[in-house]
Amino acid sequence: MAGWIEVISQVRRPQLGEEVPLLVFRAFRVFTGIYLEEIVGDKGASTLIQKAGRELGKEVGSMLKDEKLEAYLGKVVDFVKDAKIGLLVPVELTEERLVVALDECITCSGMPDIGKRICHFEAGFVAGIVESHVKRRVRTYESKCNASGDHICEVVVEMNHA
Numbered sequence: 736m737a738g739w740i741e742v743i744s745q746v747r748r749p750q751l752g753e754e755v756p757l758l759v760f761r762a763f764r765v766f767t768g769i770y771l772e773e774i775v776g777d778k779g780a781s782t783l784i785q786k787a788g789r790e791l792g793k794e795v796g797s798m799l800k801d802e803k804l805e806a807y808l809g810k811v812v813d814f815v816k817d818a819k820i821g822l823l824v825p826v827e828l829t830e831e832r833l834v835v836a837l838d839e840c841i842t843c844s845g846m847p848d849i850g851k852r853i854c855h856f857e858a859g860f861v862a863g864i865v866e867s868h869v870k871r872r873v874r875t876y877e878s879k880c881n882a883s884g885d886h887i888c889e890v891v892v893e894m895n896h897a
């Protein structure tokens with residue numbers, strides 16, 4: 736997926752500009768997700784969406800790269816806030832696990848409980864960010880989501896279980 740950020744960042748919308756309402760983003764996200772579930776099933780859809788997020792995370796990770804983990808994570812937190820994806824809060828960091836909360840999540844914050852977690856893209860994104868730094872595959876899942884009745888979005892990355 737290398738080079739895609741460069742391609743899609745070229746915007747020519749002299750009257751409308753670069754911002755869109757959050758509802759438009761969520762409509763794209765959720766309608767695509769629902770349709771994918773119909774076609775390939777829940778598991779297939781979440782895997783595909785997570786994979787896409789992972790690729791983006793790797794791209795962004797290579798843009799923000801820093802040898803020192805703390806500095807790198809700091810840049811990631813700033814990026815996620817500046818891009819208005821959410822407020823990333825590291826919860827736990829050990830050799831085995833990284834847990835991050837995503838407050839004000841772009842996708843699920845404020846949503847009612849629909850009985851399932853929907854932020855597979857964000858989970859993949861965090862995994863890609865980590866993979867870009869540790870240079871190996873990691874496993875990830877969304878452990879909390881506003882859409883499943885939690886009051887925050889949270890992602891777990893398991894470092895040694897690819």
Ligand SMILES: [Zn+2]
Pocket residue numbers: 840842843844852853854877879880881882887888889
């Ligand atoms: Zn969520």
